[in-house]
């Protein structure tokens with residue numbers, strides 16, 4: 001297994017060669033690291049499901065380098081898709097479109113649609129360019145675990161079972177892409193990301209429907225609770241409830257940590273450690289998965305996370321925190 005800060009062309013050639021052979025190459029994108037496989041090679045795609053221990057009805061996203069490649073994977077691409085692509089590609093947006101009949105249903109988890117995205121991380125772009133075809137790439141973590149935002153986090157989850165890990169440093173965005181389903185009559189937001197809903201609606205010129213409100217929307221498996229979760233018991237808690245909660249903790253000597261973002265001051269209780277996150281949503285998103293992964297290795301009895309604001313810019317963060325904590329509010 002080769003783990004490398006890949007900037008030179010030998011390493012890029014090696015990655016392309018491995019992918020052509022049906023091997024798996026993890027690579028950075030601006031959102032999270034992806035576990036890449038040749039999207040046209042069923043055997044390689046099967047390895048992705050096996051390595052991630054992912055159920056086979058959970059579709060993969062195909063990553064492409066250029067807009068012209070859309071026609072290799074999708075049919076009946078609506079004008080809305082071109083508007084969103086113009087505005088946000090390359091970038092942290094995945095479009096769900098009707099798949100071409102010949103696209104393997106392994107990739108799409110048996111659905112008639114396909115998720116596609118053009119990422120903007122320079123290493124991802126370089127790799128996709130050099131490879132020339134689509135790369136299937138789910139987040140490079142074990143199923144239900146937190147997505148990796150560094151190369152070492154990929155290694156921690158997948159170890160030497162992945163054939164190469166390209167190191168592009170910490171991911172700029174830090175949360176997975178926004179997913180919009182354009183395969184039906186109305187655009188549906190299947191997974192919020194760090195693109196603002198308002199910015200997307202301005203480009204579309206119409207409102208986005210939310211998956212929960214649309215009975216005919218595509219399934220986005222992975223939207224169930226306890227996805228993106230640390231192994232440690234994790235609890236999302238309103239700012240105003242933190243003081244009472246920590247006062248009620250048993251003094252069993254077991255350490256608890258609270259991930260706070262506001263500057264509210266809380267009583268300093270001995271068995272509580274504090275992590276102060278940035279109060280800016282983009283900076284918080286950038287750091288949160290790395291923080292949760294680090295805390296998960298420290299044997300805390302419990303991780304408390306201060307609930308974040310209800311505003312639009314925090315939507316994707318709220319979504320992932322609810323999933324990390326199995327909280328339905």
Ligand code: TXA
Pocket residue numbers: 029031032033034035058059060061094096097108111113114115117119137138139140175176177179190218219220221222223
């Ligand atoms: O930012 C990202 O999207 C990262 C990077 C690597 O690109 N990828 C990623 O992939 O998060 P993954 O497989 O971990 O999550 C993709 C989500 C899953 O919840 C899957 O169910 C949904 O996208 N999805 C993919 N194709 C779909 C489709 N055709 N219809 C509905 N949901 C789909």
Ligand code: MG
Pocket residue numbers: 138139147
């Ligand atoms: Mg994932």
